[in-house]
Amino acid sequence: MKGITVRSPARAAELFHALADPTRLEILDELKEGECCVCELTDRLQAGQSRLSFHLKVLKGAGMIVDRREGRWMYYSVNAEALAELDDLVDSLKQAKRARRATGCC
Amino acid sequence: MKGITVRSPARAAELFHALADPTRLEILDELKEGECCVCELTDRLQAGQSRLSFHLKVLKGAGMIVDRREGRWMYYSVNAEALAELDDLVDSLKQAKRARRATGCC
DNA sequence: TTGATTTATCAAGATTCGTTGATATATGTT
DNA sequence: AACATATATCAACGAATCTTGATAAATCAA
Numbered sequence: 001m002k003g004i005t006v007r008s009p010a011r012a013a014e015l016f017h018a019l020a021d022p023t024r025l026e027i028l029d030e031l032k033e034g035e036c037c038v039c040e041l042t043d044r045l046q047a048g049q050s051r052l053s054f055h056l057k058v059l060k061g062a063g064m065i066v067d068r069r070e071g072r073w074m075y076y077s078v079n080a081e082a083l084a085e086l087d088d089l090v091d092s093l094k095q096a097k098r099a100r101r102a103t104g105c106c
Numbered sequence: 107m108k109g110i111t112v113r114s115p116a117r118a119a120e121l122f123h124a125l126a127d128p129t130r131l132e133i134l135d136e137l138k139e140g141e142c143c144v145c146e147l148t149d150r151l152q153a154g155q156s157r158l159s160f161h162l163k164v165l166k167g168a169g170m171i172v173d174r175r176e177g178r179w180m181y182y183s184v185n186a187e188a189l190a191e192l193d194d195l196v197d198s199l200k201q202a203k204r205a206r207r208a209t210g211c212c
Numbered sequence: 213t214t215g216a217t218t219t220a221t222c223a224a225g226a227t228t229c230g231t232t233g234a235t236a237t238a239t240g241t242t
Numbered sequence: 243a244a245c246a247t248a249t250a251t252c253a254a255c256g257a258a259t260c261t262t263g264a265t266a267a268a269t270c271a272a
Contacts, residue, residue, distance in 0.1 A: 143248085143249095144248070144249060144250095145247090145248065145249085155248085155249070155250090156249090156250080156251080156252095158249095159249065159250055159251080160250095160251095162249095162250095163250085163251095177248090178247060178248045178249075179248065179249085180248075180249060180250090
């Protein structure tokens with residue numbers, strides 16, 4: 001039974017990178033309460049519009065969120081699949097340790 | 107019952123940032139098998155010594171790993187507390203959504 | 213069509229990040 | 243002491259990131 005391994009460090013890094021910014025975490029914190037448009041986020045997070053747009057693009061690029069247009073509004077929401085992926089990733093890091101070979105290193 | 111919130115986006119970002127690099131994920135993948143010294147990592151990851159040192163410092167700075175000196179070797183290992191913290195963080199992102207107010211946005 | 217609104221994109225600049233090679237520090241060996 | 247080994251730190255550089263303000267694109271209203 002081989003240990004779980006981070007399948008693709010590059011993909012994992014992309015996902016974690018999307019989470020590695022305070023503004024983006026605040027966005028996700030809002031979105032987890034439900035779908036939300038940009039103008040609403042602008043209000044709640046006190047952030048400039050182009051700044052939000054930039055971070056939303058990063059989150060979307062990593063697959064953390066999805067969007068939907070309705071008239072002139074764009075609604076963003078958390079992508080449940082990405083959350084599952086994240087879970088797997090963290091699980092793979094928590095993998096129970098097995099004993100190392102007895103001999104010391106080098 | 108209020109929703110769980112990412113307590114400190116700055117701290118969360120620091121933790122996720124530590125994970126947002128392929129080299130660092132590979133290091134963690136090795137360390138989760140047990141304590142390991144730098145020279146061993148150098149071999150296994152085919153990475154230059156100063157490069158590894160840099161990434162180990164980032165991981166340690168974020169509290170993801172701990173170190174222990176033994177003679178001239180430094181042994182690194184995963185910090186279980188950080189893994190728990192990570193778990194909480196991901197849980198807070200997965201928080202069940204509650205209904206948004208009925209009215210559309212803006 | 214003209215004008216307003218919402219969001220995305222772009223350009224510029226400041227900051228942070230990651231890599232490399234050289235050097236410093238600590239420890240152990242002879 | 244002199245030397246070897248393991249690791250950390252530093253300086254320099256290019257690359258990536260984030261912010262801001264300006265402009266473009268899309269949609270809707272009059």
